[in-house]
Amino acid sequence: MRTKDVTAHVDEKMPPTAAKPVLSVCSLSVDYVAPPKPAAHAVQDVSFDLGRGEVLGLVGESGCGKSTLALALMRLLPPAGRIVNGSVRLQDIELLDLDEARMASLRWSQIAMVFQGAMNALNPVRAVGDQIAEAIRQHDRTIGKAATVRRVDELLELVGIAANRRTQYPFQYSGGMRQRAMIAMALACNPAVIVADEPTTALDVMIQAQILDLLSRLRRELGLAIILVTHDLGIVAEICDRVLVMYGGVTAEYAPVDLAFNAPRHPYTQALLHAFPDPDHPQAKLNSIPGAPPRLDALPPGCRFAPRCPQAMERCQQAAPALYALPDDQFASCFLVEDTAEDRRGSLDHG
Numbered sequence: 635m636r637t638k639d640v641t642a643h644v645d646e647k648m649p650p651t652a653a654k655p656v657l658s659v660c661s662l663s664v665d666y667v668a669p670p671k672p673a674a675h676a677v678q679d680v681s682f683d684l685g686r687g688e689v690l691g692l693v694g695e696s697g698c699g700k701s702t703l704a705l706a707l708m709r710l711l712p713p714a715g716r717i718v719n720g721s722v723r724l725q726d727i728e729l730l731d732l733d734e735a736r737m738a739s740l741r742w743s744q745i746a747m748v749f750q751g752a753m754n755a756l757n758p759v760r761a762v763g764d765q766i767a768e769a770i771r772q773h774d775r776t777i778g779k780a781a782t783v784r785r786v787d788e789l790l791e792l793v794g795i796a797a798n799r800r801t802q803y804p805f806q807y808s809g810g811m812r813q814r815a816m817i818a819m820a821l822a823c824n825p826a827v828i829v830a831d832e833p834t835t836a837l838d839v840m841i842q843a844q845i846l847d848l849l850s851r852l853r854r855e856l857g858l859a860i861i862l863v864t865h866d867l868g869i870v871a872e873i874c875d876r877v878l879v880m881y882g883g884v885t886a887e888y889a890p891v892d893l894a895f896n897a898p899r900h901p902y903t904q905a906l907l908h909a910f911p912d913p914d915h916p917q918a919k920l921n922s923i924p925g926a927p928p929r930l931d932a933l934p935p936g937c938r939f940a941p942r943c944p945q946a947m948e949r950c951q952q953a954a955p956a957l958y959a960l961p962d963d964q965f966a967s968c969f970l971v972e973d974t975a976e977d978r979r980g981s982l983d984h985g
């Protein structure tokens with residue numbers, strides 16, 4: 635199955651994960667190193683596959699390592715960030731082996747990112763169209779002026795902005811339009827994968843819905859593979875195929891969305907779901923999760939969630955569970971699933 639042509643059309647009956655993944659991340663670990671402080675293990679042993687046209691939700695509370703993981707995929711970590719282990723294969727190219735020049739040639743053209751808080755990062759004194767044009771020219775120095783303008787218009791219209799607003803400045807755009815302009819910029823060089831870090835946070839619900847519709851359309855029409863970073867499970871339910879729940883830098887659960895929502899196996903996923911309104915039972919009480927995620931430079935010796943876990947056993951304080959493989963492509967790192975696990979591994983099989 636894994637040798638299937640990645641260019642296969644997304645509308646094929648086959649689920650996207652069955653095709654060869656566009657992006658395959660294996661045992662990725664990232665530390666922040668700033669001596670004399672102890673290293674912070676912000677991402678540890680995270681693995682996932684992303685198929686063409688597939689949307690992976692990356693969820694977890696603030697401080698769980700989501701942005702760190704996203705930046706590591708782009709190889710855009712801040713100076714203290716170190717990728718200490720793992721593999722990131724993008725269409726059969728190992729990104730972690732590339733020198734910076736080669737990586738720079740793939741960044742944006744193959745894998746692009748909409749940064750957290752991106753819509754506030756537009757240059758206030760340049761027309762939005764010029765900023766998108768700049769992104770196009772960065773990767774194609776030979777492109778002529780007329781062709782650039784045509785591409786800018788095409789990109790603006792792709793994200794639902796009238797082309798005649800090309801000459802307007804960011805302050806003339808609403809928040810939702812600025813965010814869509816950032817998405818247009820990320821799409822400027824036709825990447826296969828886009829990482830969108832909290833693209834709807836700070837936008838009102840109507841605008842959130844527009845952005846989500848846009849992302850769904852892009853995956854459908856362009857076959858774009860999307861990693862959607864969010865702390866909002868409602869967003870995940872709406873457009874993701876699979877979800878990776880991070881807790882304290884590790885994978886708590888990795889599963890198809892329907893399983894994560896209807897049969898979550900990790901107590902952290904269960905707690906997140908209880909903290910989130912259920913449209914079928916709007917009156918139900920919401921339970922926040924007491925306590926806070928662990929400090930990543932002072933991790934507990936056992937399971938990272940144990941200090942907050944309502945089901946913690948003595949064993950959980952002493953050893954960290956592996957990521958157990960369950961039926962139907964569901965994975966959970968919790969001793970409670972050990973009996974039903976098909977396999978026990980620290981990471982996914984990428985053979």
Ligand SMILES: Nc1ncnc2c1ncn2[C@@H]1O[C@H](COP(=O)(O)OP(=O)(O)O)[C@@H](O)[C@H]1O
Pocket residue numbers: 666667674676694695696697698699700701702703712714715929930
């Ligand atoms: N530049 C940095 N230097 C040191 N530690 C950092 C840096 N950026 C983030 N961290 C730490 O890494 C952890 C994960 O942060 P982040 O990836 O931003 O999480 P999330 O996106 O899930 O909120 C946090 O504990 C944070 O303090």
Ligand SMILES: [Mg+2]
Pocket residue numbers: 700701702750831
């Ligand atoms: Mg973040």
